[in-house]
Amino acid sequence: MLRKLLLHFLCYFPLLALAQNYTISGHVVDENKIEVAYSNIVLIDSDNEYIIGTTTDDSGNFIFEDIHKGTYQLKISYLGFEPYNVTFELYKNIAFNNIVLNEKAEALDGVVVTAKRPTVKRLIDRVVFNVENSTLSNYNVLDVLKHTPGVMVSDNKITVKNGEPIIYLNDKRVYLSSNEIQQLLEGTTAQNLKSIEVVTNPPAKYEAEGNAVINIVTSKNITAGYNGTIFGNYKQGYKYPKYALGTSHFFKTNKLDAYLNYSGSPRKDYRHNDEIVNFKDELNQTSSIWETDFKRTKESLNHNINANIDYELNENNTLSFSSSILIGPEKNTNTDVNSTTQMFSANYVLDSLFNTTNNANFKTNNLAFNLDFVHDFKREGEKLSVNLHHTNYDFASLQNVNTNYYLTNENVPFRESIFQTNNSQSTKLYTGQVDYELPFENNGQFETGLKVSDINSGSYINQFIVNNGQQSTDIDELDTFLYDEMNYAVYASFSKDWDNWSFKTGLRLEHTDLTGESETISNSNESTYTKLFPSFYLLDRINDNHQIYFSYNKRISRPRYNDLNPFKYYLNDNTYLVGNPTLKPQIDDVFTLGYTLKDTYTFEVYYRYEDNPSLELFQQDNVNNKVRYIKTNIDRNISYGLDFMTYTNIVSNWNLYVLSSLFYYEGKYYNDSLLITNDKWSVYAQVVNYFTLLKDKSLSIDVSYNYISPMVDGPSVYSTRHGLDISVRKSFWDNRASLSVGVTDVFNTQNFDLSNNYADQDLFMTSRMENRLFTLGFNYKFGNYKLSTNKKEINSEERNRLENNNSSHN
Numbered sequence: 001m002l003r004k005l006l007l008h009f010l011c012y013f014p015l016l017a018l019a020q021n022y023t024i025s026g027h028v029v030d031e032n033k034i035e036v037a038y039s040n041i042v043l044i045d046s047d048n049e050y051i052i053g054t055t056t057d058d059s060g061n062f063i064f065e066d067i068h069k070g071t072y073q074l075k076i077s078y079l080g081f082e083p084y085n086v087t088f089e090l091y092k093n094i095a096f097n098n099i100v101l102n103e104k105a106e107a108l109d110g111v112v113v114t115a116k117r118p119t120v121k122r123l124i125d126r127v128v129f130n131v132e133n134s135t136l137s138n139y140n141v142l143d144v145l146k147h148t149p150g151v152m153v154s155d156n157k158i159t160v161k162n163g164e165p166i167i168y169l170n171d172k173r174v175y176l177s178s179n180e181i182q183q184l185l186e187g188t189t190a191q192n193l194k195s196i197e198v199v200t201n202p203p204a205k206y207e208a209e210g211n212a213v214i215n216i217v218t219s220k221n222i223t224a225g226y227n228g229t230i231f232g233n234y235k236q237g238y239k240y241p242k243y244a245l246g247t248s249h250f251f252k253t254n255k256l257d258a259y260l261n262y263s264g265s266p267r268k269d270y271r272h273n274d275e276i277v278n279f280k281d282e283l284n285q286t287s288s289i290w291e292t293d294f295k296r297t298k299e300s301l302n303h304n305i306n307a308n309i310d311y312e313l314n315e316n317n318t319l320s321f322s323s324s325i326l327i328g329p330e331k332n333t334n335t336d337v338n339s340t341t342q343m344f345s346a347n348y349v350l351d352s353l354f355n356t357t358n359n360a361n362f363k364t365n366n367l368a369f370n371l372d373f374v375h376d377f378k379r380e381g382e383k384l385s386v387n388l389h390h391t392n393y394d395f396a397s398l399q400n401v402n403t404n405y406y407l408t409n410e411n412v413p414f415r416e417s418i419f420q421t422n423n424s425q426s427t428k429l430y431t432g433q434v435d436y437e438l439p440f441e442n443n444g445q446f447e448t449g450l451k452v453s454d455i456n457s458g459s460y461i462n463q464f465i466v467n468n469g470q471q472s473t474d475i476d477e478l479d480t481f482l483y484d485e486m487n488y489a490v491y492a493s494f495s496k497d498w499d500n501w502s503f504k505t506g507l508r509l510e511h512t513d514l515t516g517e518s519e520t521i522s523n524s525n526e527s528t529y530t531k532l533f534p535s536f537y538l539l540d541r542i543n544d545n546h547q548i549y550f551s552y553n554k555r556i557s558r559p560r561y562n563d564l565n566p567f568k569y570y571l572n573d574n575t576y577l578v579g580n581p582t583l584k585p586q587i588d589d590v591f592t593l594g595y596t597l598k599d600t601y602t603f604e605v606y607y608r609y610e611d612n613p614s615l616e617l618f619q620q621d622n623v624n625n626k627v628r629y630i631k632t633n634i635d636r637n638i639s640y641g642l643d644f645m646t647y648t649n650i651v652s653n654w655n656l657y658v659l660s661s662l663f664y665y666e667g668k669y670y671n672d673s674l675l676i677t678n679d680k681w682s683v684y685a686q687v688v689n690y691f692t693l694l695k696d697k698s699l700s701i702d703v704s705y706n707y708i709s710p711m712v713d714g715p716s717v718y719s720t721r722h723g724l725d726i727s728v729r730k731s732f733w734d735n736r737a738s739l740s741v742g743v744t745d746v747f748n749t750q751n752f753d754l755s756n757n758y759a760d761q762d763l764f765m766t767s768r769m770e771n772r773l774f775t776l777g778f779n780y781k782f783g784n785y786k787l788s789t790n791k792k793e794i795n796s797e798e799r800n801r802l803e804n805n806n807s808s809h810n
Helices: 002-018 141-146 178-185
Strands: 020-032 042-043 050-055 061-067 070-078 086-092 094-099 105-108 113-115 121-123 126-130 151-154 155-158 166-168 193-199 211-218 225-236 240-250 256-280 286-314 318-327 334-345 350-374 383-407 415-440 444-467 470-473 479-497 499-516 523-543 544-557 568-572 575-578 586-597 599-613 615-619 626-635 635-653 654-671 674-693 701-708 711-713 716-718 721-732 738-746 753-757 761-769 774-784
Touching: 020 042, 042 061, 050 061, 070 094, 086 094, 094 615, 141 151, 141 178, 141 193, 334 568, 350 568, 383 568, 415 568, 615 761, 654 711, 674 711
Parallel strands: 020 094, 166 211, 575 626
Antiparallel strands: 020 061, 042 050, 042 070, 070 086, 105 113, 121 126, 126 193, 151 155, 193 211, 225 240, 225 774, 240 256, 256 286, 256 761, 286 318, 286 334, 318 350, 334 350, 350 383, 383 415, 415 444, 444 470, 444 479, 479 499, 499 523, 523 544, 544 586, 568 575, 586 599, 599 635, 615 626, 635 654, 654 674, 674 701, 701 721, 711 716, 716 753, 721 738, 738 774, 753 761
């Protein structure tokens, strides 16, 4: 063959030098006219010899230049699609417009996957929202979550079916507090995001912790080289601006992958709350009315650094090191709360008032490190994984509270209260985990593993009272709280896939030993428990148009470490937050029955029973006229409902996503010895329109609207919330850069009221935040920008329990 090619070259070289060469280009889409990026393109000559190959870019385009005249065959392939072949004569420049790849079903890891490009896909145990190379790639990851089916982001909370999910990244758990997770995701670009998996009933491989799992999946590496990204966004509320800036860098060789990401988020947030507390007498009649006006300004500047190195020892063994660092410096992390409380008689006559200034500085260092080893056996799909993890978490706060009391129409205070509180926490986590995966013939899969976790936490508080400029220790507020926990877990699961049926079952066993001890008040809590967490999934593909599925899952929600901490955090002289060392874990049983029509319309009925649910309860002391917020276990919660979801293409440039949920919630809780029930039917709806404009589809407009009717949570009743968001994005320079502009909560309707009214408890609160924001964002890719990152995130089972007990009020 080589001699033949050399002879032809020598004979025809003079003619070739004079010949005219041509260009072959094309655009590859799927059946929904959505671009297929990174599909394989190969050009074959008439002798069936390979000439040249490439892949489509982010927009589904490809091009071959300087090709000689002749007869050729163009072959296009992509996982999950039927191969495309066409033979043609090349005597001029040729453009293949909108080559359509037809989908096909393939069995992967025991699950039938239909390879549709971005949309929503239901698998046996999760919903997959594929966003790779879609218009959402110009968002940050938190914004993408707001568009993800079944996920609600509101009032600084991420929820799935009214419960808080556990966040994973590439099947690695993210162990940060709720606020830290949101700031991390807001500072992370979605350019390398492949999909978001919403696992409402997680299988046994996942930790038994939490209501549901959100697994954020990044794209895999495709070629060697370097790429980088810089990104940022600016948001302006009616009070303060908020910024997020960052950069990512990725480098790959044949054996080494390296990833580094930094993001910083300097911002100020403003919140204005009005609270009315009606204190009661022995006859449960109103004795006094306290109205408090809270104005809170929170400044923060979190630095997030994520790094990952993968080294391929050989074709069967890979060693990885990853780290995740979050630093919140004291200089730029503080909260100022100014409040005025007016005290009225039962006849609404002003008796007196007091003003409180509450200034607090915080410092957080959260350092986490992972070492992973993966061994791939000769048998395809058989794998052994080992993970070692360490987290070192340090938190400190310094709080100054100054209160002046005034009589009506007096400008000089008749009493002054000044105190200072020093609070610190140090927590160390150590975990080790081993997982083994074994595939069987005919699409069977067995998984098993074990995990050991060791947690040591110490919290310290020292409060000083200031009288006439002299500082003295408040003995009642001097304490040390020590917490130790050991957790052992083992699991096994089996899945099997047939032509029309998919089945998966698993069992996880967890044993926990914990001790929490308050040295000063001699309050200790020792607990040992062993629990089983079964899971079961069954799916029937009746035919191409109909699917039905059923699942059952048992879950556990353990208390955050600071929820167990009995220290007090003061909002003003008479209102404080306090932990509860006697908190028990919450156990959930979840049943789900669903039906999917034409892979587009899904109807789902669910039932959830929560035993010993933990809530932050408002409690008013009618004797001393004080208010406290405390985490406590209530008796039980029951919720059930009907969900509807669809993600469909209306026309070629308009996709529509709709989620609606009609659900019932019933909570039972105790007030002293009185068992009280609070229940309500509620409605949640979300509608998102995705418009793609211009010939090259470089302009996109997203219009979304969400609505939630009045709902209850424990004894609390929340008012209606709804909002309209509009975002416009434009890509430039062959998709190397993008610019976005928009408005969230256009009509400023996301604020809400809250009431607690039962037995001798009577609170009404209005919450006003900077929900309406003007947003501006940018993203620029450089280097070999079509690479994808090997980004990973630190994991260890208990890291997200490192949440400060004052975070929801700061």
